């Protein structure tokens with residue numbers, strides 16, 4: 501119970517009508533948190549100079565990135581997961597945003613930073629960090645989703661937590677320079693059939709080919725996220741932001757942009773991040789992340805603790821094709837659907853929060869969410885996706901997710917068919 505409630509009570513019993521929590525407290529007798537003077541109101545608190553850069557309060561210490569040890573051979577070439585079950589709204593704080601490195605995170609200072617633009621350009625250029633800060637910059641919120649997000653779900657329901665099934669995603673407000681501005685500065689050949697090959701300064705280099713049309717559209721050379729410098733793990737001091745497209749293309753520690761005639765067909769766009777069909781052929785150039793949604797609460801890490809009655813079902817939806825126009829929620833495994841309320845509409849290639857403010861009858865539920873985007877695309881079921889892609893797939897799984905909720909409020913990752 502917080503101080504607002506206590507003040508309400510002193511003003512004449514307003515808090516008693518505040519709902520279930522107040523009712524419970526009165527049944528058990530006077531609540532000392534209401535009737536007694538507490539320590540935090542009796543003594544002074546911490547001074548302003550004690551925490552020059554803040555960390556979350558210790559009661560929130562469970563809201564952290566986590567990894568799944570058996571998923572990768574070592575923590576150097578590895579992945580961890582955003583605690584999306586515990587967040588609300590849409591912005592991911594950098595401090596708990598997932599990280600994916602192929603050869604570890606490197607420490608590269610602004611002074612040592614260089615960005616080269618070469619290849620089919622009139623003037624090959626090398627920019628310092630200070631040079632970049634002198635170009636006009638923009639702010640945009642975008643999601644970054646690893647193509648492997650939800651990948652374990654192809655083979656069944658193996659990971660019991662939305663953090664692990666859907667946490668290879670973050671959503672930040674970037675400050676950056678449109679890549680098009682730098683390409684123009686170098687006098688690049690911007691013909692539609694050209695490509696840019698982008699690579700990072702880390703040992704893996706993570707090179708990727710991007711068609712010129714996308715490079716000229718909304719790609720950003722970004723140096724701030726959520727208002728502050730990128731964290732080292734997200735590519736400090738400069739990363740590429742490729743809105744709506746798979747996370748692997750968002751090159752961190754960006755060091756070179758080469759304008760080329762044909763796609764390079766690098767490791768990351770051939771043997772990795774492609775989808776192998778049953779007959780052994782592979783689906784490639786699968787850059788756009790299709791519309792997807794998931795319920796973050798209730799979920800396996802977020803059981804219902806309050807029993808039957810008012811229940812807020814909440815989750816996230818996103819589409820690499822643009823805006824989320826609608827999210828439906830089912831409590832019976834996809835037989836009937838109710839349309840959820842979007843927290844905020846109109847964001848494009850960014851996370852959209854949805855809520856279903858509902859009443860729980862205390863009976864078991866099979867919770868699902870289904871997203872629709874501005875192209876009219878509807879998020880598919882697992883079975884539909886398996887039918888299209890077969891069982892060999894690893895990446896690009898945007899299927900509808902199911903949580904079974906027991907009468908005790910415990911949620912579990914299950915499949916319905």
Ligand SMILES: Nc1nc2c(c(=O)[nH]1)N[C@H]1C(S)=C(S)[C@@H](COP(=O)(O)O)O[C@H]1N2
Nearest residue numbers: 598599600601602646700706734747748752
């Ligand atoms: N230079 C470089 N860029 C990289 C990677 C990398 O290992 N090295 N990993 C890629 C992958 S696979 C993903 S999903 C995103 C993850 O970005 P994040 O670590 O900021 O979450 O970065 C991409 N950019």
Ligand SMILES: [Mo]
Nearest residue numbers: 646647747748
């Ligand atoms: Mo990735």
